[in-house]
Amino acid sequence: MAKSIQEINEKIKKRKAVVVTAEEMIEIVREKGESQAAKEVDVVTTGTFGPMCSSGAYINIGHSKPKIKIGGGKVYLNSVETYPGFAAVDIYIGATALPPDDPRNKIYPGEFRYGGGHVIEDFVSGKDIVLTANAYGTDCYPRKELKTYINIKDVNEAVLFNPRNAYQNYNVAVNLSDKIIYTYMGTLKPRLGNANYCSAGQLSPLLKDPHYKTIGIGTRIFLGGGVGYVAWWGTQHNPGVKRAVNGTPLSPAGTLAVIGDLKQMSSNWLKGTSMLGYGVTLTVGIGIPIPVLNEEIAYYTAIKDEDIYTQIVDYSKAYPEGIPEIIGSVNYAQLRSGKIKIDGKEVPTGALSSYAKAREIATILKDWIQSGKFLLTEYVEKLPSSDSEYKFKPLNLREI
Amino acid sequence: MATRKIVLHFPPSIVNKPLIYKLTKEYDIEFNILKASISPEEEGLLVLELNGETTKLNNAIKFLEKENIKIQSLDQDIIHNLEKCTHCGLCVPICPTFAFEKNPVTHEINFIKEKCIACEFCVKVCPYDALTVNFAV
Secondary structure, three states, X not given: OOOOHHHHHHHHHOOOOOEEEHHHHXXXXXXXXXXXXXXXXXXXXXXXXXXXXXXXXXXXOOOOOOOEOOOOOEEEEOOEEOEOOOOOOEEEEEOOOOOOOOOHHHOOOOOOOOOHHHHHHHHHOOOOEEEEEEOOOOOOXXXXXXXXXXXXXXXXXXXXXXXXXXXXXXXXXXXXXXXXXXXXOEEEOOOOOOEEEOOOHHHOHHHOOOOOOOOOEOOEEEEOOEEEEEXXXXXXXXXXXXXXXXXXXXXXXXXXXXXXXXXXXXXXOEEEEEEOOOEEEEEEEXXXXXXXOOHHHHHHHOOOHHHOEEEEEEOOOHHHHOOOOOOEEEEHHHHHOOEEEEOOEXXXXXEOOOHHXXXXXXXXXXXXXXXXXXXXXOOOEOOOOOOOOOOOOOXXXXXX | OEEEEEEEEEOHHHOOOOHHHHHHHHHOOEEEEEEEXXXXXXXXXXXXXXXXXXXXXXXXXXXXXXXXXXXXXXXXXXXXXXXXOOOOOOOOOOOOOOOEEEOOOOOOEEEOHHHOOOOOHHHHHOXXXXXXXXXXX
């Protein structure tokens, strides 16, 4: 017996919907089977909390007297470079932006203690942020310099808009070389000293809807502690990779572009992040509800860590040089046990994505839905799926 | 009886001397090696926990200093700030003495201070500034 999203929403409004987290759904399906679970459960909530570099926020700072046009000029927030290439007073602050005088990797490995991700965290937490701007001046916008505090409660719009988040599965990073390396997957000790992974696995949104049957453009989500939406598919969306029989991809696949009102969000779920020797980024909390419309969706939402596999990649050579070489394959139950075996060697694992926080997000979203304040949406357009032609392409370098 | 944690920096010329043996033999000191990295070309590093009678302990340290060993007292602590920690677990495989453990049920990180030798590797690796050095003298 299939259900519709409208029917589920009616139940949510009456506070009669049965909402469970993805972890709870695994237990329910184990005990009762998919068919019974599909009848009993209306919504499964997911969550993920990990560094997501392709993130940022756009802000309309409001007009000063006299006016300034910062488009074409330079604008800094707490000394961090922003992108002002829009009209008069719109800027975009990217998660990986740095102050111009940050030593970067000149002192190797660089510490990258403050950047765009930290500005976003400070701004969302209500701290005053120092804005400095230089512009060239026009007849209609005569001012050439600006130095002031801005605060999130005073600006017109502050919108989190992340071009690529919520990766559907991710690599396990190792280092086969003889020296320590510093990557966006953390510090990797030589000769398989550690193996770092970054996915919430059985709690991760796109792994619980592997063929994008319910998550699409327009889906309402938990974003950074507030309400957001799936704006588009994410950059580098790559649905056509090899998949397991259960539909989950065996390597990084789908991604989401997400958007939401930064003013509703919280610094608990948007954290400035410093990766030694790599740079700064933003750790983003995302939770997506999956309506259990039928048995098939009940099956997907109950996929367990031991049935989700990913590839092990050498970040000392294969990754930086773009060689499509895979060292092996492991599942998330093995990764979460704290050690995996690679070529007979026991390797300790480290995570970048917080499973404890992913669980907390799934639980918060469950509470929002159960209390009737968060309704589900039908997508307005499907994401490109595994049977589409949509592919992630490398850059074709051409002579100029 | 007293306990002290110390860091010993050896110049390359004396890495072959049986100095630690003398701590037990002549000064009646119990020792526990917390960390050791000695290579013939470089300076050696040894982190020890010493147990012994206070006077003997002080004499033992004087003896080591006479042998040209630089001694640094390990009285700095690493602080695990739970307000900032996201419990990701990046610190777990990085720590050389396994001072971080992930609880298999809650998936939260426990910091076992007794195992920590304050090498500060985790301080640099933590993306959220949740591990800091506290210099208690």
